[in-house]
Structures are given as structure tokens and as C-alpha cells.
Amino acid sequence: MSASPKSFFTRNAVLTVALLLGILVEANLLARRLLVRRADLTQDKEYTLDEASRRLVGGLKDRLVITAYFTPRDKVPGHFVPAWRRVADLLEEYRAFGGGRVVVEFVDPAQESEARDKAQRMGVVPFPVTVLEREQVSQQAIYMGIVMRYEERNKTIPMIRPAEVASIEYQVTTAVKSLVAERNPRVAFFSREPDKPPKMKGFDLPTPPERIYQVVRDALAERVEVLDVKLKRDLVPADVDVLVCPRPTEVTAHEKFAIDQFVMRGGRLLVLLDRADYPMAENLRRKEIPLGFEDLLEHWGIRVPNALIVESAQASGMMQRPQRVKIGAGEFTVQGAIPYPFWPRATGEGQGFSKDNPATARLGEAIFLWVNPVEAIPERLAAAGLSSEWLLRSSPRSWRTGKVDQVYPDDRTLGALELELVKEKPAPSTFAIAVSGSFPSFFEGKEAPPPEKERPTDKDPETRPAPPILTKGVDTRVVVVGDSDFAATYVLGTRAPAQSKNFLLLANLVDWLALDPDLIAIRSRGTRERPLTALSERRERYREEVGIRPGADLSGLTKEDYQAKLDQAEERLQAFKDRVKYTHLLGLPLAVVLFGVLRTVLRAREKRAYLNRFAGAAASKSRAPAPTGGTP
Template identity: 30%
Template structure:
């Protein structure tokens, strides 16, 4: 007994010594193990690069109340750890401090001067739920500029938001995204409000109407053409063409079929745009792509005297899960949604020394409809109709694009004079000129913007177009949407049967095992 007691005491002392040594080492050595798939809790290479390139000191003031709820307390600790990581890679130029505004009226005034307001949260006090005024926000100060995170209430996207703030503070120029208007395009003030608001976190945004202008304004860094409804006249084509010839990037997002789901009717959209875009190495085909993997819509159906709302899958709203993982725009994508999309002819670029990279594809059970379109929501599809696979629906292009007007007459004004003197026409773009094309303009509109991945696609596309890809991987690594893959009807029936009968069979089997064990133990006792 004495020897056993001695061993127990020695074991306890040894364990205590090990714990003390581990704590001493931990105080001098920083170590963190991140087992998440996307390394969510590890500072990304993009963030390390951005903070490592600071030329002047950057100060972060975090205004945080002391007694927060457990949920916000976790957010506060995560923010502290994250800022500590930034400081570790900031080469002495990144500093931060936590301030409790509730300790002083002056500190409260300082927080509010940085536009960090208090907000209400529910906290438990003596077994009662109370509303309490708290602070949890931060201001970033760099040179004579400042950016604010007014209310940090979640860890989701926090690293992306901080790195974006630092990039804005340290950027030497403000890039401007132009939205082409004048031909029925979607506009930032009417039906592109959400994407416009998101873009404004990193860029300036404004609409561009070419009427009366000599060309696309020089301060426009990227031109987006989203969902035009009518033909773009040659005068405007020339202005956009010469914008491209200067090496400026363009994003094309348009449907070739005008579809009305409410009326169940569709017809070709007379954009007369094919010859223009074929010059640049692509064409959006005049078709509709449907997919068995699709979004749900709600329809009204009659059942006797009643009208019933039913939710059904609608193949002309394909839910995509096949992406080019080798391109930065879609490398981390898992899902996106398109609406009445058209496929893209990718065979034209090879003859023009243009590098075309497909980005998004339909699934392995797709269908193409041409000529006469039947988009009625109650249409009965057969699986045999879905005999196509992996149709390209979006692409990135890069190369020395030819001018559409290199071998054409230049458009003239009302007096018969050419809008641009022929000797000033640029006929070849620089080799690094970029474009993105999607056979759908609806997927960015407010009334169709149900999938957050659609906004991410536009953000990634714009970043790639301006050749600023630092934030792309960081933006998408926290967004993981993995929809279940569709399976054949026979497989569904098999799994339904298994789910019906397997649980009770397992219960019966466990009962038999338990009964046999009890029986054996009684036999041994006898």
C-alpha cells in the first residue's frame, strides 16, 4: 500500500511538473493548430502580404465594452487573436489597443467621433435577461485617413473586412467601375443596388451613358455591360471598342433569349451583338440551357375549387456545381445560380491568339433548347431530354484583341463625318487585356440575387479584370455551400427504403444481442 501511494504521489508531481513546463514554454512560444479545411483561423497569405507592405504606422483602436455576453465575448477574443496575427506580420508598423468606452465620458465621445455607436444586446444579470448598451467596433488610422468597422458582431468574414480596410487605406489610387447604360441595361440605381453596394466597399461605382461623349471616360477602370435590352448602336460600339484597345477590361453579362416566366413565353433578344463579340473571340449562343440540378420556384395550381401554391424545381434556373478550379475567379466556388442562361461558343478564340478559359459549366444532365422555347413552369420534362453535359456558361478571356472596326467603315455623325478620324483608330489591344463573359445578365439583378455566390463571382471577376487578386482567395474561403448532388430516381427509392427499414432492424438486432447477453449471464450464475 505504501509503495502504491508513493507511486501515485510521484505520478501527480510528474504531471504537475509537465503542466508547469508546458505553460512556461507557451508563454514564450506562440503556437496554434488550425484543423479547419480552409485554414479559417490562420491569417491568409493575402493578409500577410497586405499588412507586410505597410509603409507607415497603422493604428487600430478597438472600442469594446468589458462585460459582454458570451457570444460577443467570443467575437472579442477572436478579434484580439486576429489583430495579434496582423501585428506579428506587420514588421512593427501595425499597432492596436482595446479601449472600454464605458469607463469615461471622453472615451464614449471619442468612439462616437469615429462613428462607432453603442448597440443593445441581451445579457443575463442575476438570473434576469436585460438590455445593455455595449460597444464593439474598431477604427483604423493610417496617415491622414481612417476607416471604421462600426459594429463587430460576428467572426464571419472578419479577416476579409479588415484586409479590405487596410488595402483601401494604403491604396495609391481609387479604381472606378463603370456600368454601361442607354440600351436598357440594368442600372445601379434601379435593379443592381445590391451588387453596387458591395462593389463600393473596394471601388468607386458610377453609370456611364455614352450619348454625347467622345468615348468611355478615362477614369473608368472597368466597364460592365449587364443585361442590355436593345441593340447597341455602332457609335457606342466604337467607343467601347477603343476602350478595349487601350487595354481596359470589360465584363459582359447578357442573355440572348428574352424570357417571361409569368407568361410562360420566350423569344430571341434582338441585340445584334454576335459579329461584335466574335471579333474578340467569343459568342453567346442563341439558346436556353436547362439542367436537372436547378433552383426551386413557386407556382399557383388549381385543385378543384382551390388554388394551391406548389414549390417545384425549374430546370431553366440551373444550380451550378461544376467550376474551373484552376482559375482564381472560381477556384473556391461550390455553387452558383443562373436564370435562363445561354451557352458560350468557346471555339472562336483559338484563331485569334486569345486565351479563353471556361469558368462555369452546366451539370452532367443538361439540355439545350433552340428556336422555339417552351419555358412553361408546368412543363413535364423527361430525363431523356437532358442528354448534354458540361456546357460552358461563363468564360475569362485574355490577349491582344482585334478592333471590331479594323476592317469596317467607321460610324458617322449627323453631318456624315466619322466619329473618330481613321488615323486615330487603334486596331490592336495590348496582350494583357482582359474580359469576362457570362451568358446571363439576370443573375446579378436584385430580383434574382438569392445566391450569395453570384455576388462573389462578380467581385472576383472585377478583381481579376483589374489584376488585383489579393482578396479573391480570402473572400471565398469562408463561404462553403455544398449542395447535395442530384441522384437518379431509382437510387432515391433505394435510399428511402433503407431509411425506412434500417433503423427498426437495428433496434431489433440490438435487442436480440442484449437478450442473449442477459441469458448467458444468468446461465453462468446458475
């Protein structure tokens, strides 16, 4: 029985289609492996994972599970959405470059209590946001934390704030790096603080109050190995990666030598120094701190002028102090907070943090107490072949002064200072810099200082043969910050120090110093905020129009009048927004309709003209005389 041509054709067609489909599917599968070429059209190449991150996830030996504990995108407030998307996109990049070893999962902790418990156990913290929706103000808890799991070990990014998103790649990659690393970096503290009492079962001996960096040590121990070093007799142990010198005081020759040699062998150094102390017990009177190693720093191109930074009110921290206030006829003393000009407050918006360094780029805020400037000495740096970058600086409306003896927050002291300073032009001062390169030894051509006694009662140290002096170092980095209080327990507090903004700064600096050099290449970039600047300018203009521009004399205004004027400006702004909205909603469609009407009219006219011509021809034809002869 032979098939009819029709059924033969049908069978043939089905077969062809099935074959074609198979080929196309296979071609797409092949393409997914072979056609890995892409062009990132975005301005900052936001979707291109840094080379270091790609290499890291591309070379994973085991499966890396990234769990994003995220409140779903349609449930987060509008201003979180760009950040949400950015992080999701970035995680997708990790997955794509992970060669099948990276698994990314999204979990909504609000959905099930089990997920919520797990998120909290892993250290993911919800943060409350105030939402204004349909004239209703409500509190909402938003989850945006990430847990990374690799070979039974976990790392958590507890929460990602919209402002931190630009450097999220840095955060994730550093976390993965530390999960994958064979050993954690070792960070040594060089200080003369009393030792912490040894741990004994059943006894919890209190930390000596003079041990003011204990909280920082504990918090850092979550991510790195922390130890104390004494340098009067010994050099820094060879396996130490970062040496932290908090508030160095009267550094001795051997200690200086140990620091120098540590840097020579490629160790990374973080110095938090103060040139003066302002003890509360002595009414905040200035007390000089002899450093003992300014010459070493200057040898490396770093100068720490003996001056104090004075901030403008907008960029100062607040200090509590008793204030006299008049209420009715009476005068009372109440506790109030005033901007204290000796406590500079660095903010992201105020450009106090360098955006070019991953350690500072993502920070939102940090506060410093009695800060002295730290500067690079360009000629020294050039001579030694070193490079420097600033990390922290005061605001453009700040000054520096060497004349202050007492920093008491009373009107007389502050008023006198203000009168003194307004005569000078304000300028930003850098107070943290990083110097990188191969440092020259301070001890080149000198004798190595002999080891000393730790305490006067110690017996003489045994004389050991002096180690050969390293005179030219390998590439490394030195960071000097002109304040040591910002990381002290009395500023961080003992509760949740790891979440303190100041701690983040210190931890970032330590991470930046301790990590693999190729990770440092990950600069924060991408999803820069793209605020509607023209709208803010317009708001300012409308405020000016209603008479509340900055600097205007508002003394005659009551609070209500002021609010009313603000509202008036907002109304004008809203009217502008409405104009934009309706122009687009109605304008373009209307233009299309007009075009259609015009075209129809023109076509109708054309048609009429054509018909008329036709009708005219027909009429003239009918009026013509009848042909003669030969009629059928």
C-alpha cells in the same frame, strides 16, 4: 574586512545568473528581429501570408488598426471553431508582417453594449445560429466581423461565415488595399437604361422602373466609384477601370468600337448577357435578344451559343406557382414552390463555382434566371495568345437545349421537356468564363466607325478626326456571364441588396477586375474543410443496411417508418463512434499497464533465479568439508 569564500561565491553566482539572464533576454530580442526564418509544414501553406498581402502591410505608411468583433472562441458553436481560429491566426500574420504598424484587437460585442453599438454602427452584423446542446435547441447570435481603420477611414467585413474562411485573406487584403489606395477604382455602366433623375433638395424623384440595375449601382458605390457611359458618340473615359455591360442589346458599330478600344488600352470588361428574354406578360414565351456583338466576342475567343441551360431538380431554383392538391375528398389550389429547371442554382458544394478564382471561390450560393452557355473557343484563344478559365457552370446533371419556345412552369411543358432530355446524356455547361491576356483588336485594318446620334432627334454629331486605332492591347481581362437577370433589381430586391448572394458574386467579379493585378494572385487556399469522410461513408452504409439507400423504392414507407430507419442508422453510427472513443480511452492505457505487469513479472523471475543461484552457491558452500589444519 574581507568577504568569506562562501559569501564571495554566492555573490559571484548571483551576478553570473543575472548576467546570463540579461544576455538570454537580449539574445531573444535580437532573434526576434534577425531569425525570421520559418517553415510552414501545413499542406496548403495556410500560414504563409501571400506575397502581395505581405508587401501591402509591410509598406504601410500609417497605423492600421484591425478590430475583430468576435464572439469569444469558447462561446461559439463547435463548427465555428476552426473558422474562428483560422481568422485569428491570419490576423496574427498581418500583425507579424506589419512591422509594428498593424494593431490587431479582439472585442466581444456581447460583453458590453458600447462595443455592440460600435460594431453595429461600423456595419458588423451578428448572425443567428441554432445550437443543439444537451438536447436543448437554442438560438445564439454570433459575431465574426472585422473593421479595419486606416487614416480615419474604415472598411468592414460584416460577417465571416465558416464557409468563407478560405478566402478571408483575399477579403482582408482587398479591404486594406482600398483603404490605402489613393483613389477608388472607377466602374462604368454601359447601358441604355433611362437616366436617373437628378438629385434635388427636398425632392426625391423615383427611379424609372426600366432602370433595373440601379440597386446594383448603389450597392457597388459603397466600394467603387460608379458612373454611366454612353458610347454612341464617345469612347469610354480614360480613367474608367472596369466597364460593365449589363444585358447588351443591338450594340451599334461605334459602341462596339468603344468597347474594343477600351479593352485595347487595358480596361477590364464585364459582360452580363442574355440571348433571349421570357417576358411574364407574354406567358414566358421566348423572345430573341439581338446582341450585335457576338462577332467581337468570337474574335476574342468567347462563344455564346444560342441555347438554354436546363438544370436537374437538385440544382434548380424554386418557383412559386399554383398547384392542385388533393386533401381528403376535395381538391384545392394552393401556392406551392417547385424546382424550376431554367433557374440554375450554383452552390459551393455542388461545384458550380470555380474554386480557382478568388471571385467565385468563396461563394456559397447564387441563382440565375434563364441562362445561356458561354464557352471558350480554344483555337481562337491559342491563336491570339489568350488564356481562359471557367467561373460558373451548371451541375453534371444538367442539359442544354435550343428547342424551348415557352418556359411556363406547368406540368405539360416541363414533362415534355423532361421526356425529351432524358434521352440525352447530361453534362455540365460553363456559363461564365474569364479570358485574360493581350487581346487583338476587332478593328485592326478596318475604318473606325463614325460617331452616331444618341437619339434620332439629335442633330448630326460634329465630325472629329478619328482617333488612331489601337490594334494590340495591353494585358487585361474580360469576363462574360450568360445571364443578366441575376444582378437585376427584381432578383436582388431593394432591401439589403449588398447582403444578397447574387450581389456578392457581381461585387466579387467587379473587385477582381478592378483590383491591382498582384492582388489577384491571392488565391483562396488554406483551411480547407477536413470533414470526416469515412464517417459519412459509414452513415451511408448503415442507411443502406437498414434499407434506405438513395434510389430505393420507399413508396410503402410512412414518414414515421422512414424516420425510424434513419434513427436506426444513426444509432449504429453512434455505436461506431463509441467504439473508437473507448478503444483510445482504455486501450492504450491498458496496453501500458500490461507492459508494466509483464516487465514486473519478468524481473521478479529474474530476481528469483538470481537469488536461487546465490542460495544454491551458499548451500553447496556450507556442505563442503571443513578445511583441515591450521585452525586458529
